[in-house]
Amino acid sequence: MDLHFGDSKPTDEERAAIDALLGPPESAWEGASDRTDTDLRWARGGRAARERRDLLLPGLHAVNDRVGWISEGALDYLCRRLTVPPAEAYGVATFYSMFAVKPRPATVLHVCTDLACASRDSASLCAGLEARLGPAGTPSGAGVLWEKSPCLGLCERAPAALVIRAGAEPAAEMGPGKRLLGALSGGDPLPGERTRATAVIGPATVDSAILAATAPETAPEEPPAALAVPQAGQDGLVLLKNIGVVDPYDLDDYRSHGGYTALRTAFSIGPAGVIREVKDSGLVGRGGAAFPTGVKWQATASQPDHPHYLVCNADESEPGTFKDRVIMEGDPYALVESMTIAGYAIGARQGYLYLRGEYPRALERLTHAIEQARSRGLLGENIMGQGYDFDIEIRRGAGAYICGEETALFNSIEGYRGEPRSKPPFPVEKGLFGKPTVENNVETLVNVLPILTMGAQAFAAIGTEKSTGPKLFCVSGNVERPGIYELPFGATLGDLLELAGPPERLKAVLLGGAAGGFVRADELDIPLTFEGTREAGTTLGSGVVLALDDSVPLPRMLLRIAEFFRDESCGQCVPCRVGTVRQEETLHRIADRTGAAAAEDIALLREVGAAMKDASICGLGQTAWNAVESAIDRLGAYE
Missing domain, CATH: 3.10.20.600 (Ubiquitin-like (UB roll))
Incomplete structure (x- = not known):
């Protein structure tokens, strides 16, 4: 295949970011600056490079994390390294809201304007930032670009904001409670080079947001995850029992509170026994579809095609959802243990944790937990001396609600645009990399621990x-x-x-x-x-x-929901691509109208909503009308 590249060249910083992830190029065919006599005689690395297509998303993160945006030269160099057509890579890079393909400041301030934050007057926060820093999406004189963002998963701190500053991966921590984000960009910072930093602000004010964005060294210390759990420390908790009690950085502390008891039980009863317990417990998926978990595991385990894969969906982007974030930040070893059990049950040797890009603190704690588990023989080869090999790799999302759909998530990991696939075949037959795959979200997986420790019957009770x-x-x-x-x-x-x-x-x-x-x-x-x-x-x-x-204007809330679905539609199917736009347009027209003046547009909304529900490929289009319909029929929103 003859790939057509441009003449743009990566900067030294961009090249270093990619090479830190992929290693140095072996030949000029992969982007080495010097062409040897051997390179002139034959091409090398094409097939091997194409098999690494799944590193496209981490490669885009590496550049974006280091520089703040992805230039044409950096994209071309990454494509040479992976033998990916530049047009396809451009389509992937522009699919995600956290990436930029045009120059922008190294510091980006994301301000949530979604449902929970809107109910807490994020509009006033945005107005204040606009007065101080200029319009959203426009670089300010302070070297900061601020953007209105969909839900950041920080709903308990509404109105919330997130600062992300590009630069090299930090070489050291900045003290207790201020551990900086370790990412795939790799490498120690060079003298005078920026260092990556993040800050979560919530509840955010204009002053606190600007201070965190312009003075990283004064970024507010993030509160402990226990503050997101008002019940923390109460007796009788099952899934939240460790939050605020166990140090999320201490594997020994986790084990002293019963950690890895469930994994030992799993090894004692075998894969079939684990699946039987999960089925008997009645556990169903906690992401919304409520599909029986044990049935899914059994269907995957019985597939003759190998390898099998386990994917943990930690890309919770539904506005108002933040439970998985709290678990990952406050009890990361529980997720690592539960993924190990699930992999053992279905016969998988490799697990992928697809983590939402807006969760830097969860990334840091999970990375630490995985490294500690691996160093202690609880991940990797011959886990607990049982002859079972299993490892976990974190893959970061980059701001795409649609990637919460399981097949869109698979495409994202594989290095393609995160668009849903048609079913059948179902993931248990052909999922990630075309192999049998189990996909569960964080809450579903951590439920497996009490099932094995207390028994299926006690859990079902x-x-x-x-x-x-x-x-x-x-x-x-x-x-x-x-x-x-x-x-x-x-x-x-x-x-x-x-x-x-x-x-x-x-x-x-x-x-x-x-x-x-x-x-x-x-x-x-x-x-x-x-x-x-x-x-x-x-x-x-x-x-x-x-x-x-009653202080929240319902029509404006419905309009925000419509804007969200319009922005997040992947555009693959006509009912969703067109329907979400028409829904938003109609709600704009009737935002301040009621009664007979809105009747004709409400009838149009029903037609559009029915078309989306009946004909869209995936759940995004099928549910985009639900909240608006319920507000009209149940609340009389426009009467």
Whole structure:
């Protein structure tokens, strides 16, 4: 295949970032600056390089992390190294919102404007930043570019902001609580070179956001993950028992609190025994689809095609969702252990943890946990002397909601645009790299630990007959104590809001995030189970519970949901690509209209929504109309 490259050359910094990831080029065919006599005689490395296509996304991260944007020269050099057509790599680079292919400052301030932060007046924060730094998306005189961002997964700290500063990977930590982000860019910083730094600000003010963006050394110290868990330290917790109790950096502390007991149990009962326990427990996926986990594991384990893969979906991008982030930050070894058990059960030797790009603290803690587990014989070869080999590799997303869909996630890991695949074949038959694959999210996987330690029957006794076990709920919006709450399935919406401190003038509650549905303030007796919410005409989804009081303008909230789906549609199928735009346009027209003036547009919304629901390839288009429909029918949003 003859690939056509441009004449642009990478800078020394860009070349160093890519070489730190891929190693130095072996020949001029791979981008070496000197062409040898051997290179003139034959081409080398083509097939081997093409087999590394899955390193395209890490390579883009390496450049973007080091320099702040991806130039044509850097993209061409990366494509030479991997034998990827530049046009395809450009399509991948421009697919993700965290990458830039045009020059921009090294420091980017992301300000969340999504549902939870909007309910906490992020509009005033944006107005203040615009007055001080200029319009969003425009470099300021302070060397900072600020952007309006979809949900950052920091809903308990709303309004929230995230500062990302490009530069070399830091050579050392900056003291307790300020460990800097270790990334794939690699290499110690050169003299005078920028050092990567991140800061999470929340609740953010104009002054705190600007200070964190312009003076990295004064960035606020991130609060402990336990602050996101109002129940931290309470007796009876199952999934959150270690948050705020166990040091997330200390493997021995984790083990002293029962860590790796479940893995020892798994080795004692064997892969078939693990799958049997998971099936008997009634565990279903916690990401919203509620598919039986044991059935998925059994189907993958029985496939004759090898290798098998395990993928942990930690790309929680649903507005209002942050439970997986809290687990990864506060109890990272639990996820490493549960992934090891899942890999053992399905016969996988390699696991991929696809981590949301906006989670720098989770990246740092998981990287540390994986390294510690590997050094102690709990990952890698011959785990615990049991003759089982399994390892975990972290792959970072880069800002694409659609990559939460399992097949879009596979494409992203493989180095392609994160667009969903048509089914069948299903992932248990042909998933990642065309091989049998299990994909589960973080909450689903960590439920495996109590299943094996307490037994399937005891786990199934928690909750209800059809929704077993404990469930994590992400409570945000106009409540007194936002955060993650653990309750057994079957508790009511009112029970949950009572724990969080409901607003005095509760107007509505959004269940399931942007892809979910609204319920009225007088419907708090809805049981929080998959079957209970279905019977009530709504959805539990990923566990989002966003409480809104009467200070929040509902039409503007619906418009923000429509904008979100328009921005996040991958554009692959017509119903979603066109429908999300038409939905947003219509909601713009009726934002301040009610009654008969809006009737015709509401009828159009129903037609567009039905088309998206019936004909879209994946769940994004199929659910893009749900929240708007529920607000119209249940809340009378435009009456």
